[in-house]
Amino acid sequence: MATVKTADRYFDDLRSTRVWRSVFRSGTGSSTLHRALAIQQNVFLHLFSTKVRTRMLSVSATWYLGTLTLGTFLILVATGIPLMLYYHPSAPQAYADTKDLQFVVSSGMFLRNLHRWSAHAMVFLVFAHMFKVFYRGAYRTPREFNWVIGVVLLLITLLLSYTGYLLPWDQLAYWAITVGSNIASAVPVMGNKIHFLLLGGNAVNANALLRFYVLHCMILPLTAIFFIAIHFWRIRKDGGLYSHASEPATLRAKATSSSTTATEGQ
Amino acid sequence: MKEKLTSLWQKLFGDSVRAFGVVSCLFLVSLAIAPAKNHFSEWRHYQHGYLKMIRNRSDAATLQRHFEGGIQQIWLPDLGVVDRCTSCHVGLKEASLNDVSQQPFRPHPVIPHKLGQFGCTVCHRGQGAATTVAEAHNSTLAWEQPILPAKYIESSCGECHRGTLAGTPQLNQGRSMLSRYGCVHCHTVKLPDGKIMKAADDPPSLSHIADKTTREWIYAWLKDPQAYAATATMPNFKLSDDDARDISAFLIANSTTVPEDTIALSAKAAADPTAGATLYGESFCASCHAVQNAAGNLVGGNVGPELTRVGNKVKPEWLQAWLRNPRIYNPETAMPHYRFNDAQVATLTGFLLAKTDSDLLNNVHLEAATPEQVEHGKRLVADYGCASCHEITGIKKPENFAPELSRIGSKPVTQLVFLRGMQHTLPDYIATKIKQPRSFGQNLKMPQYAFTVAQIDSLTTALLALNDRSFTLPPSLTVAAKAESDYQPAGKAGKLMTDLACFSCHRINGHGGDMAPDLTWEGSSVQRQWLMEFLKNPNTLRPALIRRMPKFNLTDSEANELTDYIMTVYQSPAVDRDSMPLSGYSQGQVELGKQLYYGKYACQGCHILDTKMDKGYVGPTLTRVGSRLTAAWVFQWMKNPQALRPGTLEPNRAMSDEDARALTAFLISQKVGSKSEVAKAKR
């Protein structure tokens, strides 16, 4: 234990340096105020509430699905950027680049594997998150709008995965995208126009590859980040993580069923 | 113990900060595995192995200087080649490693190309971009073409080299088989140069077949062509008895007669049975036709059909008409029109009809055909595409009867249906398909050929060369085949040459066979008198050869016509026949020539001049060369034989004019005995 304390002290020393103070404004000390400030004063963390109901920490409450989805998103950004360094979004070259990633780029295969499997994991986790939220009833007032944002994020995730699917430019990618994009043609009246707009042509070709690349690396990630920010911010604004037992309606029901008011806290 | 564990758990994961610290460490360790995995890659392993191997060799210093570490690649954007094979195969260019047998360190065998010129995968296939053994050599999801088995490697030469190539006998054989065995009758093969491969076999027309043979023979032939003649080109269609019966019924019923196609001769066959054999030999029938001898070996050429059991096949009346003039029955035939007299025809007919096999038709007993059988036979003939090869009255040649093979060498494996237990590779598929076509389905139409393993390998090699790359190569890299010439001589002499089927053996202006000498410059090369005599009574120039020109029994006017035409038309622009005299050379020059002949140039190594002493059998005999060749031709020949006849074995000795002139004087003086020879011929 002594060593840990020493480590704590070193950490405290570090936090009281001028440089640290200039970066993090919450200051030293481990009081509640400091801890609240650590969240509030951070441009990223201030999206979250400073406090969370203790019962929501248990794994069974949320299965941490939202957190894990964020985790996959972070992995995807972290692996996606180095992958972009080795990739040209032009028709046969894209495939050669994928091959080079596999055979000559140091750890290129690992990067691609991690990116690919994380993408699948993210799609799966987003779905799981949605159903978990639904079965918890966490979409109810006042969280309706955050649910809607969640649906939007689900669609963005699907689009991200779908646009990324084409980029290796192999048979698997080509025909999966061909099959998928043909569905768009089925839209009445506008179908072919939408199909054309999606692919930049009437068939999957170099134009589609470029289009999907821009969507995959630029437009969709930025949109996703935008909505993720709102999504997190709304958790705080809508009263923190939803807990059924903490809802007014539940409490009222509880209050009416038992003659005494809840007093466990004291 | 349990408490210890609990306290350890508490220490590590007691609160979220500690847990974060511990998990972070685990995470970093996991991440560090990726670069480690990268470091222990296969190619590094092989490069270490190579360095270890060369360390103790005497040539270590040189080898180490040549060695370059890291991933190596041959990059040829024009060809789409990114070959990293040399990352593991590090010693490919080190000729001094030829004692090493351990792969991947063996040096490459000597080939006519530089190793870096075309990379590796252009010839060997496989995935050049890969840096692991499995990915580079095998067929994977991402790369279908595995390494090409070494026995088919010549197919890769054929991607660029569209013509025959001295170093690729297997490819050449395969290509000629495609046309020789009539594959291209049914399968269209578009060559990369845009031409369509033509068949070189000559399947007979069946429109007049009743004149030539019997229904029983057709039946037996259809059931098993190789039972009649081991060398038969016709494949076995594995017909049922009923089908063979109906097809033979249809063919006989469908046949029309040709006037003068059958004749009954008055002359009788010579009583002496050896007369027929002598005539058969003198006419050099064996140059084109094979016969199985008592030992079971085939003796003879393969231009015409095998005659071992011809007596079972042909009707005597037809055979006589055919021997008298084959062009009546088939104007396109490769058989020369011998000017046999009636007695000779009768003798030869008798000799040939005696060639029978009593077992062949013994078990064939056919009832008279019913109209239903004929009708069914007609349907079968259409179904099996008989008309793809044979001309049959009333049946059109089917188009695209079988799948096109123009790019068979790039056919995706996913589009193939394999048999159980066979390797899932394209070469195996092609080879099996040729070997046993019907094993892929009883209803398939492709017949069974009687190919040897070597022939199947050759065909597979030729087919593998027909691939996408051969079509997409930049034109600068392709080596075109020699254009096929369809030269035909004109006029009366031209008709005579066609009638004598000169082109079955001789080549003129790029057209014709290669059994006999090329006659393109014959007019510049020989003396008129000699040619005239030769045509009337050919004798051999090369004692080592069994084959020689047959005697056609030409009339004087025919021989004259032909000689005039050859002397006038087939002249080389490089040789002026009359620029050098045929006599009047000084004795000194002749002596000098003789010294050069036996001394400096040692011509007696290949040629015979003195029949008693010389033992040279490679080149033609020169005993009477002074009566045969023109002096100008001999002079130019001495100077540069390849300029006159490309590909001749005669070496180019780069002679000075003096030497060449002296040798010419010496050779032209070799008329000794010529007078007696000519006299003999006249007698």
Added chain:
Amino acid sequence: MADSKEFIAGVDSNAKKSPRRIVFITRRTSAQVKVDTEDQVQTFPEVLFRAAVAIQVLAIALVWIALIFNAPLEGLADPSHTPNPAKAPWYFLGLQEMLHYFPPVVAGVLAPGLVVMALIVIPYFKVNIEADGLFLRDRQHRLSIFYAVASALSIFLVSFKVYAALVPTLIMVGLMLIAAQSSPQSSSAFRRYLAARPLSYWVMTWFLFELVVLTAIGTFFRGPGWAWIWPWQGF
């Protein structure tokens, strides 16, 4: 708070450590708050580090998967060679499976469009927002609507021969029938549970069931020509 005060106003003595909710009561409002303050923790460090640990555990798992399993890569895209079957990414295979049965407008546009619309309106959907059991009130009326909808849906699926989607539907209908026969007073816990499920629960569960079944069929049970195939047969 042990005494029966109606409200709390003021600042806890330990406010610096644990700030509490302050209620201002204007004259017209009568305070009704009976909420006990729930146990809460500071986001920093407790929640933040837990989240970080969760993400790292996931990342470790994914890193190991990436080290062991290579991402699929096939031959260069070739418009002239269509693989058979040509499959969309796995999350669209449910959709592709539906395209096998329905015209593209229905399966490709209408169905996913309706699903997205339904997902969006779920929280605004007034029916059962209180999370009452579906058949606990107005039972007869609701049962007759349920029968009508269930049979219409089944007939629709049968008429298109969508047996793959029919089986989950029938299972759900069966469960709902059990729910209809149950009440909060039922002896079995399972029945009590089913009885308390609201409409939205049933609809969503049906959707989840169909999604899983159709996606699984599209992924594992479809071979060349989109014909049924067993996963161990391969293709």
